[in-house]
Amino acid sequence: MALMNPAVAQDAAPLPATAAPRATETPMPQTPDPVSQPSPGVAGDAMPMPEAAEPSGTPTRLRAPETRSDLPHNLSPWGMFMAADWVVKAVMVGLGVASLxxxxxxxxxxxxxxCARARIxxxxxxxxxxxSLDEASRTLSGRGGPAAFMVRSAEQELRQSSAALAYAGDGGVKERLGSSLARIEAQAGRRMSKGTGALATIGSTAPFVGLFGTVWGIMNAFIGISQSQTTNLAVVAPGIAEALLATAIGLVAAIPAVVIYNVFARAITGYRQLLTDAATGVERLVSRDLDHAKVPGSARLAG
Structure with missing residues (x-):
């Protein structure tokens, strides 16, 4: 095996090929690598990165709440009454008059x-x-009231029937006197019951009148939702509150009316019982006088 000369071997080694740039191609701009960029915490002299601008529609905590001109600022009962619809206002005024x-x-x-109970x-x-009836008439002379009127009616009936008592007996007198006293008693009870029918009417109809105002107000509130095309509760809550105020006023008018009507019903029933006792007392005195008239020498029915 022949040894090669190092100089010749070095000359015979192939040279690496270098790619020459093409004349027609332009070099592409190199984008910086975000990983290789220095962070603000590492490099003290590096510029801080700008904050990303948040979308315009996203609310921020630092943004002050906007004042809505279409929202009522006075949510007191008087303010809600003044801001209510005219139908709801009419309902509230009517219920206020009913409460008065x-x-x-x-x-x-x-x-x-x-006063009537004390008098009776x-x-x-x-x-x-x-x-006797004559003694009671003298004591009650000059006084008013159903009991005094019963005594005077009994005296008048006895005077008109005195001529026929000896022949017809006292049965007809007692019958006529009983019917007369019953009419006086019924008239006094009816007079005392006057006005309680209005209490019954107010107590039974005021809640439904207030409910009508509430339904009308809520209907207007939903119409306002459809017109404003918003479901914001702050926009529709005042209208609903005004509508519910009508129901509250209806209950304020109805509840006392029902309670007062029940109290008066019991009191008038007791007063009628006192009238019945007075009529019974007059009949007892008349019956006693008629019995004493049958006694010889008695002058109880004279005059």
Whole structure:
């Protein structure tokens, strides 16, 4: 094996081929590698990266709430009343008038009933302590009330029937007197019950009137939702609150009316019982006088 000369071997070694740049190609711009970029924490003299701008539609915590001109600022009962629809306003005004009527009837009827009960109790005490109809008439002379009127009616019936008592007996007198006293009793009870029918009407209809105002107001609130094309609760809540205020006023008018009506119903029932006691006392005095008239030498029915 022949040894080669190192100089010749070095000359015979192939040279690496170098690619020459083409004349027709342009060098591509090199984009910086984001990984190789220095971070602000590493390089102190590096410029900080700009913050990404957030979309215009995204709310930020630092943004102040915008004041809506279409939202009511006064949500008090008076403010909601002034901002309500005219139908809801009419319902509220009507319910307010009904509540005023309720309390007026309560005040007037309470005074009337207290005075009537006191008067009939004094008349009952007089009828129970009197020994004859004439004595009771003298005690109750100049007084008003159903009991005094019963006594005067009994005296009138006895005067008109005195001529026929000896022949027809006292059965017809008692029958006529009973019917007369029953009519006086019914008239007094009916007079005392006057005004309680309005309480019953208010108590039974006021909740439904308030509900009508609520339905009307909520209907307008949904119409406002469709017109404004928004489901924001702050836009529709005032209208719904105004509608619910009508139901609240209806309950405020109805609940006292029902309670006061029940109280007056029990009180008037007791007053009618006192009227019945007074009529019974008058009949008892008349029956006693008729019995004493049958006694020889008695002048109980004279005059």
């Amino acid at each position: 009527i309720t309390w007026t009837i309560w005040l007037a009827k309470s005074i009337e009933l207290a 109790r004094r008349a009952l005490a007089t009828l129970q302590s009197s020994g």
